[in-house]
Amino acid sequence: MNIDAKLISVAEELFDRHGFNATGMDRLAQAAGMSSRTLYKHAGSKNELIAAVLMTRGQRFLRRLELDSVAALFDALASWMGEEGARGCLFLRAQGELGTALPEVTEVVAAYKARFSETVRRILTRQLGASPDEELVEQVVILFEGATAAASYRGPAAVATAGRAATLLALRGQA
Incomplete structure (x- = not known):
């Protein structure tokens, strides 16, 4: 290394x-x-190091998400947490702890969240066979982020529960 x-x-x-x-x-x-x-x-600087850490972590996580279903997305989150721990989203923790005063960190967080939303859109498109509406993409993203946060104090069952809810929303999107 x-x-x-x-x-x-x-x-x-x-x-x-x-x-x-x-x-x-x-x-x-x-x-x-x-x-x-x-x-x-x-x-x-420390801020540059934080930005580099976040970029590297984001790339590592997004590589896991070449998936074909919302259920697989939440399974990937559960697997990640099994390996990395369930302490919440490091990007949102950085934003919460450091605020918006550090542009290099704020930009990395915003870019990652945009890439993640686009990844969810691609997964939904594969599952539905058509482009999802923006509301469905946003609902799945919020369930994913909520599961990430809730798992830190509720345990892995929060990810499974959110995954079932997101799968139901995706099924409604197919109808």
Whole structure:
């Protein structure tokens, strides 16, 4: 693993477990086994590192979503949570913790959410055999995001429940 990939991996783990504000650059350098100087050389600023972590995580998650049904979408979320944990959406946590004052982070969050909505649209199109209306796409996205948040305190059953509701909405979209 190259130094940039190692740094992003370590930073993702720390940001996910401890939060963005609570994770300082000294803690990141120590966890990555590098000097602060090396960390800044590779990461730039903390905000740039946060943006890089979010972009990398988003790409990793979206690669899992070449799916043909809403049910499979929620199964993929349950699988992700089984591997990564259920602490809520790291993108929404970043936005909530850091606000909109950091344009590099805000832009990454907005871009990821747009790509995710487009992914849901493609999944629905495959399932329905036609383009879904925007209301259905938005309903599935909101159920997905709600399941992601609810699973952090209700457990994985929240994902299954939201998945069943989204599947029913998609079936209505076929009618």
